[in-house]
Amino acid sequence: MRETFGEYIKRLRTENGFTLTQLAAKLDLDSANLSKIENNKREFDERRLSLLSDVFDLDLAKLRTEFFSDIIAKKIYENNCDEETLVLAEEKVAYLKSKNPITI
Amino acid sequence: MRETFGEYIKRLRTENGFTLTQLAAKLDLDSANLSKIENNKREFDERRLSLLSDVFDLDLAKLRTEFFSDIIAKKIYENNCDEETLVLAEEKVAYLKSKNPITI
DNA sequence: ATTAGACTTGTCAATTTTTGACAAAGTTAA
DNA sequence: TTAACTTTGTCAAAAATTGACAAGTCTAAT
Numbered sequence: 001m002r003e004t005f006g007e008y009i010k011r012l013r014t015e016n017g018f019t020l021t022q023l024a025a026k027l028d029l030d031s032a033n034l035s036k037i038e039n040n041k042r043e044f045d046e047r048r049l050s051l052l053s054d055v056f057d058l059d060l061a062k063l064r065t066e067f068f069s070d071i072i073a074k075k076i077y078e079n080n081c082d083e084e085t086l087v088l089a090e091e092k093v094a095y096l097k098s099k100n101p102i103t104i
Numbered sequence: 105m106r107e108t109f110g111e112y113i114k115r116l117r118t119e120n121g122f123t124l125t126q127l128a129a130k131l132d133l134d135s136a137n138l139s140k141i142e143n144n145k146r147e148f149d150e151r152r153l154s155l156l157s158d159v160f161d162l163d164l165a166k167l168r169t170e171f172f173s174d175i176i177a178k179k180i181y182e183n184n185c186d187e188e189t190l191v192l193a194e195e196k197v198a199y200l201k202s203k204n205p206i207t208i
Numbered sequence: 209a210t211t212a213g214a215c216t217t218g219t220c221a222a223t224t225t226t227t228g229a230c231a232a233a234g235t236t237a238a
Numbered sequence: 239t240t241a242a243c244t245t246t247g248t249c250a251a252a253a254a255t256t257g258a259c260a261a262g263t264c265t266a267a268t
Contacts, residue, residue, distance in 0.1 A: 002199050019214060030258060035216055042256080065192060068185045072176050073196030077204075081172045086190050086197075088169060092177030093190075095106050100181075123243060134229060139245055146227080 005070035010038040012056050026055050043071070109174035114142040116160050130159050147175070 003011065013023045020038075024031035027048050036042040044052075049067060053060040076085055107115065117127045124142075128135035131152050140146040148156075153171060157164040180189055 002195065004196065004200070020216095021214080030256095031214090032216075032218095032259080033257070035214095039216075041217085045256080061186070064183070065186055065189050068179065068183055069189045069192035069196055072179065072189070072193040073200060075172065075176065076193070076197050077200040079168070079172055082165070082169055085169050085173045085176070086194055088173035089176040089180070090190055091106065092108065092173055093180050096108070096177060096181040124245095125243080134227095135243090136230080136245075136247095137228070139243095143245075145246085149227085 004040055004074075005044060005067055006038045006040045008066060009034075009044070009052070013038075016056065023055070027051050108144055108178075109148055109171055110142045110144045112170060113138075113148070113156070117142075120160065127159070131155050 009023075013020070018026075020031040020034050024034040027034065028051070029037075029048070033042060037044050044067065046067065049063050050060060052058070053063050072086075072089075075081075113127075117124070122130075124135040124138050128138040131138065132155065133141075133152070137146060141148050148171065150171065153167050154164060156162070157167050176190075176193075179185075
């Protein structure tokens with residue numbers, strides 16, 4: 001998706017006609033801090049993802065994908081990581097999965 | 105690379121015949137904590153990457169790639185992120201790059 | 209031009225997370 | 239058994255993140 005997680009929240013909010021104060025209340029958040037989140041000056045707390053999915057009736061799994069991909073993208077961007085980084089990361093994920101027993 | 109960053113350090117260390125205490129001293133680290141790093145119970149501090157590249161005469165850029173890919177892989181693994189996450193992350197990196205002025 | 213509502217930014221104490229340091233216990237080989 | 243090496247547990251100190259509030263900007267309506 002061609003937007004950050006903050007921009008995504010802002011779009012959801014405005015498209016649904018909420019003010020910062022209104023959405024912040026639903027997310028149990030200070031409106032000033034929600035503003036920072038929307039403008040990529042703070043991170044959204046993972047523990048609020050389910051609240052967010054409730055408010056906008058979104059699929060939580062998709063929201064999580066959106067959320068974690070954002071964290072990863074920011075890390076890569078901020079640290080000027082080269083293109084190989086994600087390829088290597090994918091290999092390492094496979095390695096970790098093969099290495100560790102599947103948790104039931 | 106089919107190993108975690110911790111395992112990579114451990115391999116470098118043993119292949120070069122160092123004890124934990126010896127390498128820890130070179131990295132300005134407590135040997136008990138280095139042990140934890142090697143066994144994936146603690147994170148290696150990014151600020152020690154250049155020391156590490158000095159000790160084993162490694163290319164710092166490659167080491168950084170190794171390091172950050174590890175962080176990302178762990179995040180994905182720990183949070184059971186789906187396969188799409190990295191694809192999305194890549195798109196978002198491109199978005200962030202297009203969005204922000206190139207810093208000189 | 210003033211007001212009201214919406215949004216942004218700055219600050220900082222409080223909470224949370226990570227780290228450094230040390231003790232103690234486990235492992236291995238002479 | 240020693241001794242050297244490694245692992246694990248704990249916890250205070252340091253660092254990072256968060257919640258809360260004040261103060262600011264911006265816009266639209268009157």
